Amino acid sequence: MxxxxxxxxxxxxxxxxxxxxxxxxxxxxxQSDYSELCNKDELQFQIVHQVEELWMKLIAYSLLDIDEYLQQENTNRVITLFRRVHLLQQMMTQQLTLLETMSPKEYQEIRLKLGNGSGQESPGFRVLLKMYQPIWHSFKSHYLDKHGLTVEKIYDSEYNHGDAYMVAEALVEFDELFQKFRADHMQLIHRSIGFGAKSLKGRAVEILEEGMRQKFFPELWEIRTRMTDRWGASYGVKRDSLGGHH
Ligand code: HEM
Incomplete structure (x- = not known):
């Protein structure tokens, strides 16, 4: 054949x-017809992006379910579905590495075909950037406020590794894995078009660094700093060595 x-x-x-x-x-x-592909990497380029869109669709759908279960305080369901979401996020990050098998030159050829398209136009990514708000709202009202709890209480003064803490850690994991995707995507940019290059919209890729500093659930990160400050106050800013050396 x-x-x-x-x-x-x-x-x-x-x-x-x-x-x-x-x-x-x-x-x-x-995907483009085989006769329309500009080189042997373009099919991979399209498929990786399409697969990533599908995973983001499934993540978004799962987050909607998670939101419903949060409102029902069905923690077992929330944790199981978050496990799915976290695995999907890891796969999304892992799958970016496929594009490292594309040479910088072959990417330049593909790039000529992209118009002024940008990952910032990804429907999946755009919806994910909105979903943390209802999730946080549901968590806060159903797991914290309703039970007279606060982030401080579940992490420190009333810490008992209960449901609210478990769900909070699942939110932290979501936040962290989202940033890991962004960090690896940045590496991919370094590898394919180079650091400091202009995007197809004429903006420097440095604007992505703004997103890399984003935290969906800042309160869950701030509590750690506050705990370190508070617990640290018992020994001062700088601690003596365990060996007794000053
Ligand atoms: C060779 C491969 C890739 C290159 C060179 C690349 C490059 C870029 C650049 C330059 C931007 C900034 C866009 C702008 O300034 O408007 C961007 C954004 C983005 N890209 Fe890619 N990208 C690649 C692959 C991918 C893949 C496979 C995905 C899969 C989902 C993806 C998703 C995104 C997303 C979601 C954004 C927006 C990020 C944010 O706002 O934080 N990219 N990409």
Missing amino acids: NREQFYALMGGEGTLDYELYLKTKTLLGC
């Missing part, structure tokens, strides 16, 4: 139940 015949096989007939249920014909038609 020649290459074209294999291409036809790769698309499938689209008539079997597996293909019908999963809409494989549509799915496998979402």
Whole structure:
């Protein structure tokens, strides 16, 4: 068989139940036609982005479910679904590394085809950037306020590793993994277009650094600093060495 015949096989007939249920014909038609690809890396470039969009769709959907379970204080469901979300976030970060198998030159060729498109236009990412607000609101009203709890109490003065603490740590994990994606994406930029390059919208990639400082749940991070200050007050700013050396 020649290459074209294999291409036809790769698309499938689209008539079997597996293909019908999963809409494989549509799915496998979402990438450019083989004749339109500018080089051997473009298919990978499209698929990685499309897969990432699908994972973000699933993350967003799961977060909506999590929000409902938070309002019901169904902690077991919340924790199980957050485990799913965290795994998806890790996979998203891991899958970025596929694009490191693309040479900088091949990316320049692909980049000529992108118009002024930017990852900032990603529908999945844009919706995720909005979802922490309802999640935080539900957590705060149903796990904290309603029970007379505060972030300080669950982490320190009334710490008992209870439900509110477990959910708070799942939120922290979400925040951290989101930043890990951003950090690895930044590395990918360094690797493919170089640090300090202008994006296709003419803005320097440094603007991404603003996002890298974002915290969805700042209160959950600040409590750690406050605890270190408070506990640290018992020994002062600088502690004596355990060996007794000053
Ligand atoms: C060679 C590969 C890639 C390069 C060179 C690249 C480059 C860039 C650049 C320069 C920006 C800044 C955009 C602007 O200034 O408007 C950006 C943003 C972004 N890219 Fe990529 N990107 C790559 C792959 C990916 C992939 C695979 C994803 C998967 C989801 C992705 C998602 C995003 C997102 C979500 C943003 C916005 C980030 C934020 O606002 O914090 N990128 N990318």
